[in-house]
Amino acid sequence: MLELVQRPVVDDVFDEFFADPTTPRANYARLAVTLAAVETDTLVNGVRAINAALLRRGVTFTVYAESSGTERIFPFDPIPRIFSHREWRRMAAGVEQRVRALNAFLHDVYHDGRILREGRIPRELVHSSDLFVREMIGVRVPNDVYIHVSGIDLIHDDQGTPRVLEDNVRTPSGISYVLENRDVLKRTFPRLFDGYRIEPVDDYPLRLLRTLQEAAPHGAREPNVVVLTPGVYNSAYYEHAVLARSMGVPLAEGRDLLVVDNRVFLKTTAGLERVDVIYRRIDDDFIDPLYFRPDSALGIVGFMNAYRAGNVGLANAIGTGIADDKALYRFVPAMIRFYLGEEPLLENVETLDCSDPVTRRHVLAHLEQLVVKRTNGSGGYGMLIGPASTAAEREDFARRIEATPRTFIAQPVIQLSSHPTLVDGQLSPRRIDLRPFALYGKRVDVPPAALTRVALRKGSLVVNSSQGGGSKDTWVLAAEDDDA
């Protein structure tokens, strides 16, 4: 039988499951009863079967640093994370607000630059970013929407208060795991669902398709949508394929597309076929060798001309990276107040800007207590976790910060909340975060389909798949089932 008594990692960590060492929170009460009756072997064998099935199904990602083409599964943890409907609604409203503000910011910096003129954000900070794309200045995009798909990473701090850890408004991935996790959990551990009514996740592809259709240039009827992937060697290729397949649209690579007369076409067995909307999962830099990296073999020659001429919709728009540049993150609350006239519903994490000389000195003196991130980084690559770092790593980062201070920020170490997780045949608390996805066609939609990532290594604070993370199914209770 599973030992259900809480084992806290550190005293000041918020646990999602337990209110105190022996009492589960209201959401989890029913699950605790079910788990108490489950044989440990059943869970362990079930997980083994799931991981084998994931490999057979090719639900894998590629780790870039390792020898080429290492296919790995994203380990699955069977203990679900549960949100009450009320809690979820509050968070979703915060995410929705944030995405609207970030989108307004993008429209502003690529047009009038009001927020810069009025001095709310230093102009220098925006224009020095390599994520600011000059080619987008003055370009109108359909419905003025830039951020069609975003993933806003949230954590619960030591008080259980949700905070935004970072915004991902370029090509966030992870939704395929949300779909897959629900499916495998239902098939393998149906009993866990006893007594719960939870929001389904499997309409996400349809909601995404509607969003993409709304991104079509004006006048396109029954717009033709394609998913653009960098190809089979991309870390998230599986996800690209799942989304294309479940939306029923072609999964294209750059070489399958052709621009003629500033219009984009697919090369099909029946000749050229017009494309209206591209859901691209390829970075700005690679999308058109005529404008960006000339050595890109992944992109579409002449795409930017078609895009700027308004002949094709693109999700997300080019140049959205400036909105998730980590040096601008600390200004997001100001953006919310400036553009929406609202108070932020979600809190930020305190962030130190290394380009400021005084702050930089403070950061360099306290590297051991801080987390340092690259301003244009993502995926958990190239960050320093102070308390877990070696002196050599800190020296290395100090050198890099001195060399290019604009490209680094520092944050205090946040005590992410913990959640019971099956490790070596027993439940142990492990740190988790949450990535809800927001869709923005004509208005922002936050489907109840969020990814919970878990740091499987004891004491680790890094949940990224590339850094030893795993994932959990994430439940949002139906409205009337709150506190089930």
Added chain:
Amino acid sequence: MLSRHAESFFWLSRNVERAETVARVLDVTYTRSMDLHTGGTWEQRSWRAALAIGMLGAAPSAAPAPADATAANVLERCVFDKDNPSSIRASIAIARTNAIGLRAELSSEVWEHINQLHLDVQEQSGSSVAERGPSRFLRVVRDRCQAIAGVSDATLPHVDGWNFMQLGRFVERASLASRILATAASFDDPWPEWQRLLEMCCASFPFARAATHLQSPPDAAAFILFNPTFPRSVNFCANRIDAALHRLSQSPDRAYTDGAEKLAGRLCAAVTFADAADIVADGLHPFVRAVLTALDSLVGSIQNVYFPRVPIAVAPLNRTDALAG
């Protein structure tokens, strides 16, 4: 459908068909060599014949076929050799690479069967297979390849992608049936030799039933080449190729609108209007060579029509054009 996807469907099913046939050829050779149906001199010959089928398309730079065609040598080259594109392991890896490119097009059943077969074959080695006797492993490969073909037929819509799979499957099957026939030295080979060829084509029982009074080598060859209802005969394959091409081009029956259809039509005629007497008169090998040449041209033509290699010319783009538009 995307040209690239069409091409991947074609090669996916071609390689699955190849792995299946190579597995069967090796299994038949192995099991028949165990009781020496026709004596020692024939054993070397039959392994050499298996090698000829299992090393098709090996690059000239690859290691040459082993001089000593022993069971162990041939199995190693034809089952595990990564540098031999016709080895079972390589064929399945190629099929899987194509399947990965088709992840958004395939049913999960087809994909999972291919992926699992690949993962299982990767795990095997010459020694692990030899330990239990190669038959067991070769049969698993054969069964699983047939399962992939069956699941494809049962789960994929019978439209473009499936039609390209049909082309790949039947082109490869016709080609391998012809090559199996080509390993016969002549119609004077002893009957057990011809039984071996029939078995490699899955034709032992169908032939016995169709030809109770005619058990001569020319009749066996004619059965594999011309029988219209046996699904592994060249005739049957040619007609399936013709039908798939017509479904793709949507041209009416007996209308031949592109190069691929014309070549397929010609091949159909060649294997419809010939019989055992013709191959006796013309010689087996010239006839089989003609069939193989026709299949090669046909594949080239399918490629030109549906997935051309020649890049499509693009007019030079002026960066300011877009702003005017």
